[in-house]
Amino acid sequence: MMQSVRVASGVIPAVLTPLNADGSADIALLEQHCRRLLAQGCNGIVLLGTTGEANSLTVSERRQILEGVLAGGIAADKLIVGTGCCAVGDTVELTRHALSLGVTRALVLPPFYYKNVSDQGLFDAFASTIERINDDRLHLFLYSIPQVSGIPLGVDLIERLHKAYPQAIAGLKDSSGHWPTTQLLCQRLGNSMHVMVGTEALLLKAMAAGASGCISATANVAAQAIIRLYEKRDDPEAAMIERGVNATRAAFEAFPIIPALKAYLAETTRVDAWRSVRPPLQPLAPDEVNQLVRRVDEATRK
Amino acid sequence: MMQSVRVASGVIPAVLTPLNADGSADIALLEQHCRRLLAQGCNGIVLLGTTGEANSLTVSERRQILEGVLAGGIAADKLIVGTGCCAVGDTVELTRHALSLGVTRALVLPPFYYKNVSDQGLFDAFASTIERINDDRLHLFLYSIPQVSGIPLGVDLIERLHKAYPQAIAGLKDSSGHWPTTQLLCQRLGNSMHVMVGTEALLLKAMAAGASGCISATANVAAQAIIRLYEKRDDPEAAMIERGVNATRAAFEAFPIIPALKAYLAETTRVDAWRSVRPPLQPLAPDEVNQLVRRVDEATRK
Numbered sequence: 001m002m003q004s005v006r007v008a009s010g011v012i013p014a015v016l017t018p019l020n021a022d023g024s025a026d027i028a029l030l031e032q033h034c035r036r037l038l039a040q041g042c043n044g045i046v047l048l049g050t051t052g053e054a055n056s057l058t059v060s061e062r063r064q065i066l067e068g069v070l071a072g073g074i075a076a077d078k079l080i081v082g083t084g085c086c087a088v089g090d091t092v093e094l095t096r097h098a099l100s101l102g103v104t105r106a107l108v109l110p111p112f113y114y115k116n117v118s119d120q121g122l123f124d125a126f127a128s129t130i131e132r133i134n135d136d137r138l139h140l141f142l143y144s145i146p147q148v149s150g151i152p153l154g155v156d157l158i159e160r161l162h163k164a165y166p167q168a169i170a171g172l173k174d175s176s177g178h179w180p181t182t183q184l185l186c187q188r189l190g191n192s193m194h195v196m197v198g199t200e201a202l203l204l205k206a207m208a209a210g211a212s213g214c215i216s217a218t219a220n221v222a223a224q225a226i227i228r229l230y231e232k233r234d235d236p237e238a239a240m241i242e243r244g245v246n247a248t249r250a251a252f253e254a255f256p257i258i259p260a261l262k263a264y265l266a267e268t269t270r271v272d273a274w275r276s277v278r279p280p281l282q283p284l285a286p287d288e289v290n291q292l293v294r295r296v297d298e299a300t301r302k
Numbered sequence: 303m304m305q306s307v308r309v310a311s312g313v314i315p316a317v318l319t320p321l322n323a324d325g326s327a328d329i330a331l332l333e334q335h336c337r338r339l340l341a342q343g344c345n346g347i348v349l350l351g352t353t354g355e356a357n358s359l360t361v362s363e364r365r366q367i368l369e370g371v372l373a374g375g376i377a378a379d380k381l382i383v384g385t386g387c388c389a390v391g392d393t394v395e396l397t398r399h400a401l402s403l404g405v406t407r408a409l410v411l412p413p414f415y416y417k418n419v420s421d422q423g424l425f426d427a428f429a430s431t432i433e434r435i436n437d438d439r440l441h442l443f444l445y446s447i448p449q450v451s452g453i454p455l456g457v458d459l460i461e462r463l464h465k466a467y468p469q470a471i472a473g474l475k476d477s478s479g480h481w482p483t484t485q486l487l488c489q490r491l492g493n494s495m496h497v498m499v500g501t502e503a504l505l506l507k508a509m510a511a512g513a514s515g516c517i518s519a520t521a522n523v524a525a526q527a528i529i530r531l532y533e534k535r536d537d538p539e540a541a542m543i544e545r546g547v548n549a550t551r552a553a554f555e556a557f558p559i560i561p562a563l564k565a566y567l568a569e570t571t572r573v574d575a576w577r578s579v580r581p582p583l584q585p586l587a588p589d590e591v592n593q594l595v596r597r598v599d600e601a602t603r604k
Contacts, residue, residue: 050415055388055389055415056388056389056390056415056416057389057391058389058391058392061391086357086358086387087358087359087360087363088358089360089363090360093360110582111357111358111581111582113352113357113414113450113451114357114358114450114582114583115450115452117584118584120584121581121584122581122582125582128581148415148416149415150417150452279390279423279424279427279430280413280416280419280420280423280424280426280427281416282419282422282423
């Protein structure tokens with residue numbers, strides 16, 4: 001059965017984190033960006049996910065960013081906050097901090113330093129996270145992004161976690177980008193939890209298979225087109241909208257996507273705080289920025 | 303030219319972290335273990351490395367463990383402490399903390415969440431770490447363990463870092479376990495920095511190619527044999543000692559090595575705090591422990 005509150009569905013951008021010249025987060029600009037995306041019709045905001053460079057930020061920076069965005073006036077029930085760290089203790093701290101501020105939805109990576117770990121080890125890590133958080137309000141979204149984290153979350157593990165913690169496990173973000181994986185997850189889990197797909201490129205197929213929506217990096221710069229795709233998903237024009245949306249995404253994916261999205265926002269809003277990234281990511285070179293803008297323009301005109 | 307102080311050479315165990323029943327670190331037992339290994343003739347101790355489950359511990363737990371081990375009487379100049387985190391800010395904090403306690407040698411992972419990052423991105427991450435630490439006493443050991451971190455450190459990157467920061471970059475731990483990689487690193491870098499190989503299985507070959515010694519997980523339980531191998535490396539009997547050492551290591555590597563080493567220490571010392579691990583690692587099952595002990599006994603008798 002679907003959760004009646006705090007659902008995750010529709011189009012939810014995973015927001016970028018703008019940085020000041022000294023490398024600290026520009027929280028006022030981030031809050032403004034969240035506000036604009038919500039005004040454009042997004043169904044929520046994922047703060048501090050992979051796209052937000054969360055794992056290049058310290059625990060205390062992550063706390064400050066969440067506090068700042070809420071203080072700026074973004075409603076707690078619009079946010080899903082990334083709280084997954086290598087150490088379960090940090091994940092517990094960040095999730096409890098979010099709950100203490102009224103943010104009940106957390107997107108949680110498995111502990112991702114050790115590789116080739118067992119399903120039992122991953123089960124114990126999530127179980128211990130949930131039990132140490134010990135808060136009935138928690139809505140945890142499991143976060144599967146194996147090409148970055150190195151840790152695939154299999155459907156059997158997810159089902160077992162959901163059976164053990166039916167209230168706490170609210171959903172799943174599948175960013176595998178691999179359709180057979182996404183299809184299986186949507187079909188097996190779509191009736192019992194919110195399966196959010198990590199790219200709008202799979203949105204139509206995933207919705208048909210049981211997904212609830214998408215959490216998208218591209219939505220930082222192309223939210224309206226993706227929302228239109230979501231809304232028209234059952235209409236004959238959906239395939240045409242999808243072609244346009246995919247062409248835009250492909251323009252960004254021709255480059256490392258986080259620096260590319262930031263560069264594009266910097267160009268189009270003329271705000272330099274969007275341009276920089278934290279190492280080990282690298283900003284695009286000026287000629288790459290020019291190429292990117294040209295490619296995106298061409299894609300948008302199609 | 304070799305550093306005249308704070309060298310790393312010989313046999314250095316990467317110590318396991320014993321855990322109390324509540325999951326916290328048993329710091330008194332850890333300090334005792336370090337003391338015993340130094341008494342056995344080890345040339346130093348790597349605290350809070352991969353084997354020490356450092357990335358399953360929070361920043362504040364890592365600080366407490368280092369403080370506790372020093373307070374217990376282990377000399378600061380015997381320690382190399384693992385301080386590498388996903389976020390450069392955490393790496394800087396932990397390394398500065400170590401320096402404030404007189405521990406000048408740090409073993410530093412590259413930021414390891416984002417994958418397929420450029421050499422320039424990794425260079426900037428280490429450069430920014432060193433510049434933010436801003437302490438002439440720092441001796442940083444680059445830590446390459448690509449099968450766990452997902453981030454290979456290439457020889458060109460290491461040379462470039464060493465050229466830019468000749469005083470700060472003191473050495474390298476290569477845990478690739480891949481002889482052609484290790485050989486290249488030893489040959490190219492062995493004259494200008496301390497190359498420590500991550501397994502005693504490659505110790506003889508690596509020493510001949512220019513390495514300074516090994517940082518070993520197995521040395522938690524078999525330090526004396528590995529020290530003998532190091533000391534007799536130029537003697538005719540070296541090959542025979544190596545066969546014995548390798549048989550012992552193979553017995554542990556038949557299982558996930560961290561839980562196996564802990565189980566063996568728990569069995570042989572009858573101290574239960576050695577047995578447990580933090581998720582996502584899993585302790586060995588009782589029948590696996592029996593198999594392990596039998597295998598190690600057989601290897602030792604050979």
